Amino acid sequence: MRGAGRVVAEDGIWHGGDLARARALFPDAPQPWVDLSTGINPIPYPLPALPLSLWTRLPGADDEAALIAAARAAYRVPDHAGIVAAPGTQILIELLPRLAPSGPVAILGPTYAEHGHAWRKAGFSVAEAGPPEETAATIVVVNPNNPDGRQLSRTELVSLAARCARRGGLLVIDEAFADFTPETSVVPDLPEGAIVLRSFGKTYGLAGLRLGFAIGAADMMARLKAALGPWSVAGPALHVGAQALADADWLARAGEARTHDASRLDALLAPHGRIVGGTSLFRLLETPAAPALFARLGRHGIYVRRFQNAPVRLRFGLPGDEAGWSRLRAALAADAREASPPA
């Protein structure tokens, strides 16, 4: 695993999806890389034709209104609630601590590391653990959770939201992976004091577009929108987002297909460890051999997600074509052979 310790993000957090890092870790791996390091749908929503004016003009109020209308319908946002579009959910994660009330923050971990990082950067005291401490004012839950797919019930979330409200804080629910399981979303009956984050790029396979949403009380959303300022979402993202979010048929078909893919992945991975959980866009494998498996897959040009604080776990995204499935199957089989003692 040459250089493995040196290649981390600038903020020290490991992320999937950056093949420059994969290449640095495994310079001799066969090309092209099979990137399973993210939870991004490998079969993207088909890009519509993009009129040149989307690129040349400042993003217009009409285009933004069309996107917001489509998002309100897709996420079933109640009329009384506000919704804000941003160039990716990440920047909303960065901004929320700047607008939030003071008080200790609890993050239901282990989960996506950028939540804790953002609250700590803004000066909050942050505990990242299982059940949130009684003293927490603000609680952050990723639901369904990344990387283990943990789901909290609506009853649990309503109870957490009430607790945060009593302490003058917020309940932040990151529903980045809820699109294929709309029954897990609290948006249609939004608890008071809850802010929900929704990501566009993962489900629709268009992470480079940069589009995400926050949903919550109208006054808090107005403050978030003011913090972003005008024209924060690019013209092409407004257009693609509006079209894709209105396409319920595509979403239903993609959900079925990815659920099937996830079962297929489980079958491939089962001989190599315990499948701890996941969603229909990624699966989490636990095995003491995870570090060795990460390195062996890497040498075969297959990049998966490992975890700084959980070295026995690897997260696998879905291959996007039969070539990817074949290479994963072959690399896993090679792994078994390499691990066997020589005959």
Add this chain to the structure above:
Amino acid sequence: MRGAGRVVAEDGIWHGGDLARARALFPDAPQPWVDLSTGINPIPYPLPALPLSLWTRLPGADDEAALIAAARAAYRVPDHAGIVAAPGTQILIELLPRLAPSGPVAILGPTYAEHGHAWRKAGFSVAEAGPPEETAATIVVVNPNNPDGRQLSRTELVSLAARCARRGGLLVIDEAFADFTPETSVVPDLPEGAIVLRSFGKTYGLAGLRLGFAIGAADMMARLKAALGPWSVAGPALHVGAQALADADWLARAGEARTHDASRLDALLAPHGRIVGGTSLFRLLETPAAPALFARLGRHGIYVRRFQNAPVRLRFGLPGDEAGWSRLRAALAADAREASPPA
């Protein structure tokens, strides 16, 4: 001017570029609109082919590094200085007050209204006038200025930067319109304590792409980058920006052509008032008849920029084709006829 008072941005600031507003103001205007309400180059940089992976993958470190290298060369950023890319300059304008030292802010006005708005939102005391007050810690200068093209000399800017540094503040220099006059830029010999903003979309005619930069002391730029978080610039913007910023020939040719266009615009406007200034992307006309001229141009489907605090001024962008020039010429002539007493 039916409804003119009702159609303003959510933050109360008027902006050019939103044809939804033009249509609301002048519902009976002939189509298509000739939009001269912005300072955006009407002849855009030709969009290169965009590989699908720019849309589907998270923006990669390789792509960001290529953009930053091209921007460093194009803007002649000294090695010791830092540079940060963002999804448009606007979000940098929003973030700067959150990272700046305390103390009164002076903005050399009248200028682009979003600067003052952002500092006020963040709780700063802001004076917007001609020469900055002696008590100001942080000073904001748009150079060349929008809308009047005012230019401060390098000596004046170095002196302002030193004054801000003595008071523990910053000098923010918005060089959104400096690309065609590189001799006006302070970037190559950046004064201590100065932060320079550069916009991509205006010169390159791709405002919908959302791309802007901040240049300044390395530690301050690291803080700005941390506030934005990872993946803030979309994949297509990284790619187009890197290619365009490396194309010095295109920039030189575009600068010559737009300077020619600006002279042509001056000749058309001269009979209608006094040309107060501008850059080669826009011209500022002063006339007591400005409100009437705005309304008459609007009824002819030509949208120009008016100013809440300067009702005798109109800013004209450049028509992008001969049809636009013809319609502007005809509308201005009609204006003269309409203003004449009946024969």
